[in-house]
Amino acid sequence: MTSASPAGAPLVAPDPGPVPMLRRRVDQGVEFACVALLLGAVGVACLQVVMRYVFRAALPWPEEVATWLFTWAVMLGMALATGRGAHIAIDLVPRLLPGRARRGLEFVTLAVMVAASLVLVIHGMDYVDRAIAASPALQMPMKYLFLAVPVGAALNLFFLAWPDGRRGFLQGLGTLALGGLIYWSVRHGAGFLYSPASGPWVLVGVGLGAILLGVPVAFSLILGTFTAFASANPILLVTLAQNMGASLNSFTLLAIPFFILAAAVMNVGGITPRLIELAMMLVGHLRGGLAQANVVTNTMLAGVSGSSTADASTVAKLLVPEMARRGYDRPFAAALTAAGSTLANLIPPSLGLIIYAALASVSVGALFVATLVPGLLMAAALMMVVYVISRARGYGGDMPKASGRDRLRGLVMAIPALILPVLIVGGVRFGVFTATEAGAVAMIYALFCGAFLYRKLTGRALVAAVREAMMDTVVIVVIIAAAAPFAWVLAYERVPQRIAAGLAVLVERPWLLMLAINAFLLIVGLFMEMIAALVILVPILVPLVVLAGFDPITFGLVIVMNLVIGALTPPLGVLIFTTARAGGADQVATFRAVLPFLAAMLVVLMLVAFVPALTQVPLRWLGQ
Template sequence: MTETFSAPVKQSIASIGLTWLDRILEALSVMAILLATCIAILQVFCRYVLNASLPWPEELAQFLFIWSIFLGMAVLVHRDRHIAISLFVKMLPQKIQAIQAVLLRIFIATACYMMVVHGIDFAQRSMQVTPALQIPLKYMFMAVPIGSLMGLVFLSRPIKDSSWWSGLATLLAGIGFYYVLRHTGSNVWGSLSISSILMIVGLALIFLEIPIMFALVLGSFAAMSTQPASMLVIITQNMSGSLNSFTLLAIPFFIMAAAVMNAGGITVRIVDLASHMVGHFKGGLAQANVATNVMLAGVSGSSTADASATAKLLVPQMEKHGYDRPFSCALTAAASTLANMIPPGLGLIIYAALASVSVGAIFVGTIVPGLMVALALSIVVYIVSTIKGYGGEQIRSTGAERWRAFGLAVPALLLPVLIVGGVRFGIFTATEAGAMAFLFALFCGAFIYRALSAANLIGALREAAEDTVAVAVIIAAASPFAWILTFEQAPQKIAAWLGTLSSDPILLLLLINLFLLFVGLFIEMIAALVILVPILVPVVIAAGVDPLHFGVVMVINLVIGALTPPLGVLVFTTARVGRTDSTAVFKAILPFVAAQLVILVLITLVPQFTMLPIKWFGP
């Protein structure tokens, strides 16, 4: 007699299977990032202890990084943890929300299926091998289709409060929509240009609250659906190629360092020191938030890492002391931009590499502007706290209490010296600095502060991997989006037009500021830097602007974009960690964005803020 299972039993078995697949993929993603970190540390050890650099660490670390991201992408699909902008769907009737949930599944399935089909196609076309390890690159590029296939598997789970077959139905609908779009694209879009299709579809999906990563991928696919099939491999080629960068490995390294700092008690010491120093002012905890981010900026180099770490630690504490949660998240997001304005900011490193300027010089040049932004944020905190009655109840710390807090924070404060000094004097690269920061944070947490246990270390690594994936997949998805804009000559045309408007350097910079602020609304900072630095730097040099000064202006412009919709990565990060509505955070962040814009104008109009420190202290 054949045994049969009821639908609920089948659903339960499938759910257990998907849960185990989730755990396996998460473990593989975490281990890949951790192994990449160990490889970077090994390279530093071999170079300075054994005096013999290895030829293969960068290749293997990049290989592991790409696989960790796309396996992690599938895990975030299962957990519904991809970053999306939250605008109005929650305000709609339940029936409309249910329709949106179905459309969300269908569009994600379409994007994943597209990445499977054309990811395999691109991998099969790839004939190159890595120089040192001689590994065929197709094995690295296969991370995109395999991760996307795992995403499709997870999409087979039922939609919440729906029948067991609902997931399979939306999965098949998504695959069907791929073929409809692929074979009727020319008829659907008519005479619209590729860049017009890209912007219309991408932005429409973002405002429908489709996760940003999949909205960008579908926008690129819709735009390229009018082209021959061979052109569609460009999407997955750019996605994997954009992450095939040793520089980008600094992102997971610094995020892991920040996570271990948080788990190991290092962040607590920095926060405690900041509270003793400025906690008695009006809006004391909020002022401590700004001071903490100033100190953390010299540690992580990653705004996303700082946003996540400080949001986990300070937002709940601020809420307990009467601060509004959206305000707390908004302040944390705004203050975390300091990580890219104070050395060793990742944006500064990437700009220096693309513009062929000194990393050490731009590090020195951005210190004063970074501190100006911190001061402006503190002023806004004071004004808002006065109006809303936040803080002011903490008693001024005694000198002995401050010295004790400083003594406990000394190991944590040495980390910026290690990082900036190591990069400044060429001991290790910015990416290797991230790995060394992780190692130092691990040592401090385990042996100095003794707050790091196996359990919270594993938890920190899991959280760091998830945060890394959430950001990195947007960088990957932004790459084909940016490539298509470049293919259509959109940024080049705008930049060339700006160059013809004025030969006056100040006026030109102000016009470029407006352009970059607009770009920051739609393109992630790293992608924007890759596209625009080669275009804009010759324009400003021809107008007599120093490229170091322009680099600081450009990075500040683009990092403000991380606070503004529709991308607003830092707002989404703090809203997610702080468990509050992102729309409310966007409203609360407006005064902080205004303050940063004022400083941006000052730095643009007065180049001495940047250039004098370089003249006095630069390399």
């Protein structure tokens, strides 16, 4: 997985004229609007918490306002990510092609993005014209919420067609022309090629095929849904924009940008160095001490971040060079950092679990409680592997043991960061605030820590952190929005029920079903990014496992663990690529070095899948 543009090499020489300046101005304006909208959503969510607990007078409209601001931020941000080439895409096939063939595929990829954008503009405006409902709290016409979809798509077309210094006017016009031809051909030719009954096969074939060819995941899902419906009743085409807008009108999804913002602010506010310092004081003197400190740091940082990729990059830059300087093999250090960064999705606040909760309609608080033991068990397993390898290779043992006074000082300095996961889990569990409000509170808390406790947060660093967090949010959430109509088609065609009927024999043998699903998910993780896999597979697999008698909370942990393990395996191996690049390690050697850690993680995965007490006992203890 990459977050790179589908356009890898420039098609024309950079243009220094006034046209890129206009593009840059539009980019800056859209970015300002997106940041303002997201910060407005944070402020409104915090206002609701204050009104509820300080003034004892909850307001009826904050959740609605926050979700509307969020929807517009994501749809405008979709266009911003298009202009910057930041959408999540699988570039395995483009990387294998020679230069001219790759540039040809890149041109087709951009045209497919144009076609998907045309779908949202044309049929999005159709739905806006038809929408007559009003919002419950504000009594605002809902058409203004759904208007965000065609507006964002129209901005997509601007960024895809307008010269950007790499592509001139002719390339932009060619992209528009080919994209329009793709749209027209599918819209008016689908009925001659296949019947509406073939919709599910067309949906999956076109969607996954486009993903594998390097089309950004969100646009692949939109095109797949459009192609599936093109041969059916034309009125069904308006459901694309309807489902995308409705999926974003969710207060639960707001937890994603809030926690990403909180983690970004804490990283630039001096939290991460404090956690590393504490980890080294606690375990740095042990055999393999700096490697053990790496795992401990990732464990503590997981309670702040929720993003494995962010943790992998941050810790690799800080610890891999230091480990290499102290005699650790650099690929080993990078592999350990990659394996440790998976904890960010196994310890609250986990973005993977938040996304699963939204897709499966289960409690975020229950997931956060259920993952406490498996997350710590995974950390312990990694530390055991570190100990065995360090004993065999003679790593560590060269750092003096920190005094009790130094450890106490390090603990005191790190307490503000360590309080955050307790605040999140405890606040959600005891009903002080929802998971989404917890994210908003975490954002405000991060600002307080960085500005007043650690005094490392500057205005420039804050602005940079918020801008980066906004883009991270958009590229994640736009996939969830695009997957909503994709999942709706699957449900409309009763695909989960058909799969359940086909696997009836395995449903009668739950242990065999769970084993087969784990094997399937591990294979999926080899080729598909976690978020894309979640939004496609959760609507299919959750009804199946519930029918077999499995708890959907436990299954949430199982599917997220499988997919984060996939981030350590080739050919994608995004966490390996991240840590190897940031730490200056050879990628192939790093893939080899991660194998012992993968073995330990698979053992923990099997324990979580087949020993329900690991997740159910904490739920009973805390009354979930």
